[in-house]
Amino acid sequence: MRILVCIKQVPGTTQVEIDEKTGTLRRDGVAAKMNPFDLYALETAMRVKAAAGPDSEVTVLTMGPPQCEQVVREAFMMGADKGAILSDRAFGGADVLATSYTLSQGARKTGPYDLVVCGKQTTDGDTAQVGAELAEWLGIPHVTNVKSVDDVAADHIDLTVDLPDCEVAQRIPFPFLMTVEKGIFEPRLPSYKLRCATEGREILWLALADMPDKDPRHYGLNGSPTQVKRIFPPELRVERIALGGDDKKKAAALADLLEERKFLR
Amino acid sequence: MSHIRIHMDKIADTAAAKALCPFGAIEEEPGGGLAIGAGCRMCRACVRGGGGAFEFVDDSAPGVDKSAWRGIAVVAELSPEGKVHPVALELLGKARELAAAIGHPVLAVAMGAHTAEAARTLLGYGADEVHVYEDPALEFFRIEPYANALEDFIRSVRPSSVLVGGTANGRSLAPRVAARFRTGLTADCTVLGMSPSTDLDQIRPAYGGNIMAHINTPRHRPQFATVRYKVFSIPFKSATRGKIVRHELPPEKLASRIEILECRPKAAEKGIEEAEVLVVCGRGVRNPGDIALLESLAAQLGGRVAATRAVVEAGWIDSKFQIGLSGRTVKPKLMITCGVSGAIQFVAGMGGSETIVAINTDPKAPIFKVAHVGLVGDLYTIVPELVAKIKAKKEAAK
Ligand SMILES: Cc1cc2nc3c(=O)[nH]c(=O)nc-3n(C[C@H](O)[C@H](O)[C@H](O)COP(=O)(O)OP(=O)(O)OC[C@H]3O[C@@H](n4cnc5c(N)ncnc54)[C@H](O)[C@@H]3O)c2cc1C
Ligand SMILES: Nc1ncnc2c1ncn2[C@@H]1O[C@H](COP(=O)(O)O)[C@@H](O)[C@H]1O
Numbered sequence: 001m002r003i004l005v006c007i008k009q010v011p012g013t014t015q016v017e018i019d020e021k022t023g024t025l026r027r028d029g030v031a032a033k034m035n036p037f038d039l040y041a042l043e044t045a046m047r048v049k050a051a052a053g054p055d056s057e058v059t060v061l062t063m064g065p066p067q068c069e070q071v072v073r074e075a076f077m078m079g080a081d082k083g084a085i086l087s088d089r090a091f092g093g094a095d096v097l098a099t100s101y102t103l104s105q106g107a108r109k110t111g112p113y114d115l116v117v118c119g120k121q122t123t124d125g126d127t128a129q130v131g132a133e134l135a136e137w138l139g140i141p142h143v144t145n146v147k148s149v150d151d152v153a154a155d156h157i158d159l160t161v162d163l164p165d166c167e168v169a170q171r172i173p174f175p176f177l178m179t180v181e182k183g184i185f186e187p188r189l190p191s192y193k194l195r196c197a198t199e200g201r202e203i204l205w206l207a208l209a210d211m212p213d214k215d216p217r218h219y220g221l222n223g224s225p226t227q228v229k230r231i232f233p234p235e236l237r238v239e240r241i242a243l244g245g246d247d248k249k250k251a252a253a254l255a256d257l258l259e260e261r262k263f264l265r
Numbered sequence: 266m267s268h269i270r271i272h273m274d275k276i277a278d279t280a281a282a283k284a285l286c287p288f289g290a291i292e293e294e295p296g297g298g299l300a301i302g303a304g305c306r307m308c309r310a311c312v313r314g315g316g317g318a319f320e321f322v323d324d325s326a327p328g329v330d331k332s333a334w335r336g337i338a339v340v341a342e343l344s345p346e347g348k349v350h351p352v353a354l355e356l357l358g359k360a361r362e363l364a365a366a367i368g369h370p371v372l373a374v375a376m377g378a379h380t381a382e383a384a385r386t387l388l389g390y391g392a393d394e395v396h397v398y399e400d401p402a403l404e405f406f407r408i409e410p411y412a413n414a415l416e417d418f419i420r421s422v423r424p425s426s427v428l429v430g431g432t433a434n435g436r437s438l439a440p441r442v443a444a445r446f447r448t449g450l451t452a453d454c455t456v457l458g459m460s461p462s463t464d465l466d467q468i469r470p471a472y473g474g475n476i477m478a479h480i481n482t483p484r485h486r487p488q489f490a491t492v493r494y495k496v497f498s499i500p501f502k503s504a505t506r507g508k509i510v511r512h513e514l515p516p517e518k519l520a521s522r523i524e525i526l527e528c529r530p531k532a533a534e535k536g537i538e539e540a541e542v543l544v545v546c547g548r549g550v551r552n553p554g555d556i557a558l559l560e561s562l563a564a565q566l567g568g569r570v571a572a573t574r575a576v577v578e579a580g581w582i583d584s585k586f587q588i589g590l591s592g593r594t595v596k597p598k599l600m601i602t603c604g605v606s607g608a609i610q611f612v613a614g615m616g617g618s619e620t621i622v623a624i625n626t627d628p629k630a631p632i633f634k635v636a637h638v639g640l641v642g643d644l645y646t647i648v649p650e651l652v653a654k655i656k657a658k659k660e661a662a663k
Contacts (some may be wrong), residue, residue: 065303092290092303096440096450126591127452129440132408136444141408141522144437158526163433164536168405169526176522182584221307222267225449225485228308229466231287231476234609240639247642251650254622254640259658261620263542263566263599 549604
């Protein structure tokens with residue numbers, strides 16, 4: 001069985017700040033790491049591979065600037081067999097549609113795959129939508145919110161989808177795409193042994209010229225229907241009461257206010 | 266293809282010019298000049314601030330004929346029994362506002378095995394037309410038939426905007442169909458507006474930083490947006506004036522490769538969305554044991570404890586109690602935040618709360634910009650004192 005996992009490199013911290021003077025994002029010294037949700041996707045793929053038998057393999061695919069090689073190496077240390085990187089200036093500035101299209105081109109180039117696994121969401125883009133769009137481009141069904149893989153058979157998987165008021169057990173034949181919940185399996189730690197063993201392993205680098213579709217209008221900023229018109233710091237205007245005095249006085253004043261507004265019942 | 270052209274002759278200070286870009290996409294070339302790198306999001310901050318040094322060149326292909334796309338559509342999510350998810354009613358209220366601005370109709374789409382009651386409800390909340398796809402194959406959400414039904418609706422009715430509730434199923438359906446139409450989708454919008462050109466003004470927190478992004482889909486139709494439950498308010502019921510339009514799909518469009526084996530209802534546990542009072546635990550709480558302090562305050566007010574992502578990531582509180590962009594959106598009557606800084610992703614999930622009280626030691630914490638009542642102080646003194654005072658008041662009232 002051939003399994004593809006989409007992984008992304010994200011900023012190591014969520015505390016990206018705006019420089020008050022210049023209005024730009026401060027990104028200095030922010031280390032990058034694998035999107036934490038994608039660790040669960042990779043672990044799920046490794047478990048499915050183990051259940052599916054010896055002639056199975058796991059490929060990881062990422063789109064990003066050249067330094068994203070680091071997350072592919074990390075995936076090797078967790079047991080991924082192959083890695084491909086989609087990197088080209090023409091891919092920059094991609095929104096959900098262009099990102100998923102680029103990934104689908106990468107998957108066509110390196111595939112076909114029986115199963116594609118994505119994380120629930122990224123911590124920087126945070127849309128949770130790339131997976132579903134990728135499945136559409138690939139023309140395969142998808143399921144989101146997968147909380148457990150219950151059985152791996154030769155031609156299908158049984159899994160459970162977590163919805164707010166019910167859990168739905170489903171059977172899906174290959175090929176399909178799933179996005180998995182955090183906590184579906186505990187991700188394994190990168191292994192030192194695998195690190196040594198995979199140090200020199202080759203990674204497939206793909207640029208626009210390597211894609212089945214080489215039309216630059218379908219990628220990056222130009223392939224993105226959504227446009228950022230403006231970015232701005234949030235402005236929040238509310239009428240405010242500041243309670244003064246020492247902490248005890250403040251607490252008393254708040255108790256009075258809650259009583260006045262009929263919250264004490 | 267649109268791009269930014271740089272006029273180096275108008276740039277005296279390279280460093281200042283580079284700093285114009287919020288995404289660090291203005292890069293220095295080895296030869297000394299400047300170039301626009303892959304980080305560019307075409308936000309045009311450089312064009313606005315660069316005094317003519319940066320020029321926006323728009324030679325992209327003309328977009329669609331926008332006048333051929335009419336109506337603000339709301340995709341209503343139905344339970345297997347046919348109950349409408351309340352986020353659809355919230356979206357109908359917003360759709361009415363948006364549609365009124367450009368004289369478009371408000372459309373609702375209902376897909377399911379039982380749609381009669383849902384259609385009536387949707388009419389009652391202001392839909393001009395309810396488009397119904399009813400079939401036993403649509404009882405449970407499965408992506409292929411649902412995507413086919415929504416595709417059929419869009420092809421036959423051609424709505425200008427499609428609003429989808431940001432529920433688990435909505436977040437699966439909207440991107441699938443948006444990709445099918447090669448169009449844009451903006452996830453988790455917190456503000457929606459309508460411009461005269463019928464472009465939907467979509468605002469959401471973005472880029473993982475403390476900034477908001479205003480997003481348009483200027484050349485494509487329909488324009489897709491998802492909005493979480495409880496971001497907008499349910500409108501008042503209106504006089505029913507609309508009509509029901511039935512659609513049929515051929516059997517092959519209703520087929521799915523996904524087989525539902527079993528649907529196990531979860532114990533009817535009320536989520537934090539339903540609570541009228543929430544006490545929020547932030548990183549200012551030092552130990553997991555101290556959450557008991559907040560529990561006792563919540564108990565006094567008949568409310569519940571919720572948390573920020575920082576606390577959930579520390580493993581102190583389950584993620585179903587997380588408020589914010591990647592958690593739940595809540596709109597309680599009263600919220601008391603304790604040791605919460607008020608990061609934009611948190612605020613995105615609670616900004617609509619009726620009364621927000623903030624307790625934080627740092628007078629500069631952004632939470633004080635959202636709070637209606639601010640207490641600069643130590644939660645470890647204030648909360649126990651507050652609990653004691655409330656108890657005393659309740660005693661006195663007896
Ligand atoms: C894509 C993305 C999505 C995100 N989604 C969410 C989300 O859904 N929900 C969410 O909450 N966050 C989210 N975040 C994280 C968010 O940016 C913040 O990191 C987080 O909200 C901070 O939580 P906090 O306020 O508890 O902690 P901190 O920011 O560490 O704030 C702690 C506060 O406690 C105060 N304090 C300390 N001691 C005391 C005391 N004794 N008494 C009173 N006050 C005290 C401090 O002054 C400080 O202001 C997201 C981030 C990203 C990038
Ligand atoms: N640039 C990327 N490269 C590879 N995979 C990605 C990329 N962006 C998103 N994904 C995948 O899509 C999932 C959802 O991302 P998002 O829609 O950005 O929240 C992630 O967990 C990844 O599995």
